Amino acid sequence: MLTVDRYRCGYCGACVGVCPEMALELVETWIEISPECVECGRCTKICPTGALELSDKTEART
C-alpha cells in the first residue's frame, strides 16, 4: 500500500506528474491517494523529500 508522510511532504506535485494512473492529487498542502494506485513505485522513487512509501513490498516494480 502507498502511504504519504504528510509531515515530510513538500506538496510540490512531482509525484502527481509521474503517476501513470492519475491516482494522486495535490490539494493545497497534502497529497490524496485514490484506489486506482497500482503501486508501481514511480512516485516513491522521485519524491524530493522521500515522503511516499510503499509498504508490504521490498522493491518497486519500475
Added chain:
Amino acid sequence: MRCDVVVVGAGPAGSMAARHMAEKGLDVVMLEKRQEIGDPVRCAEGVSKTGLRSLTDPDPRWIAAEVRGARLHAPDGTTMVMSEDRSGNEVGYVLERKIFDRGLAMQAALAGARVMVKTRALDLLRRPDGSAGGVKALRFGEVLPIEADLVIGADGVESKVGRWAGIDTSLKPKDIEVCAQFLVYDPAVDDDYCEFFFGNDIAPGGYVWSFPKGRKLANLGLGVLGSRCQPGAPVRLLRQYLERNRPEARVVEMVVGGVPVSGPIERTVADRMMLVGDSARQSDPITGGGILNAMKAGVMAGDVAAVAISDGDLSAAGLMPYEEKWRETIGRQIARHYQLKEFFSRQTDEDLNSLMHSMQSMDMSQMDLRGMLKVLIKLNPKKLWELRNLVV
C-alpha cells in the same frame, strides 16, 4: 456558470493566456486551486532579461536582482564564464515569483478575466460528442460546474487536463528533474553571477545552482534526474552540499519541485482543449527553465483561441494553428535541448571535466548556450558526434 474559455491554473502560462484572451474581448474564467497564487514557490526564479522584456513590461517589484552573467563549474573545479554582458546591460533577472505570478494574474484580471482562487478543476464536463464542455470544479468545498466553449490546461507539472482529454502527459522518471532548493544567506554568494556546478556525486543527471537575489541571498538548489533518484535524494544531497561547500550558509526558506524534461510531447490540442506551459511539457530539458516558454505558449494559445472562437471551429483541427506555432518556435529549441539532455545525463565526471578543459583557451564570455555548444562540438568532434545535427 458559463464563459467562453476556462483556464485551469494561474501560473505564468495560464495568466498570459487569460490576459490575452480577455484583451480580445473573450469572456474568460481562470481557476487556481491554491488560495494564494504563486505560493508556495516551485522555482529558482532565473529568466533572461531580453526574453522577459519581449513579453511584458516588467514591474520592478517582480525583480529581486539582476545578474551580469553565468559561471559554470566542472566537477574538478574548472570554471568558465558564459554570457557575460560587458555593456552593463545585464543579461539576467532573478525574479520574486510570489510577486511575479500574482502580478501576471492581476494583469489578466484587469483585462477582464474572472480569477477564482481556491477553486480546483476535478474533471471535464462532457458534451454529447465526448469533447470538453467546460470543467467541473470544487470551489471552497462546493462543486461548481463551469460551462465553456474551450478549456485551456495550464495546470503545471501535475497536469490532468490533457489526460482528461485523452492525452497521456504522465512523465517517466527519466523525463522529470526533481529538485530541492534553499533560500540562503551566505557571505560566499556572488551577487553578480548565476552559478552552475556539475558532478554526478553532487547532482546525478542535473546540477547545483546558485541564483543570487541580492545582498548575499541566493536560491541555492539542485536537480536530480528522476531515473537516477532515490526517495528523498534531492533534499539529502542539498543538505550534504551545504555542509561540505557552504559552511556559513543560513537557510531561511525551502522549496521542492519537479520540472518536466521530456522534450516536446506528441499532442497538445484535442477537441475544445489546449495545453500550455509545464502541462504541455514545454520547459527546457537542459536548463529546466520554463517561465518564458510558458508565457510564450500562453500568448500563442490565446491568439489561436480568439480566432477559433470567432470562426466557430474549436475542433482539434481548428486549434491546430497553436500546435504548429509553438512547435515552429519554442518547440525547436525544446527538441534540440532534449537531445542535449539525453547526452549530458550520460557523461561521467571525467567526460564533463575534459569537455570543460577543452574550452579553457577560448573566450566564452560572450556566448550563450548555443554558441558554447558550437565551440564544444568543433573542439570535440568525436565525443560529440551524435550532437552534430544540433548545430546548424
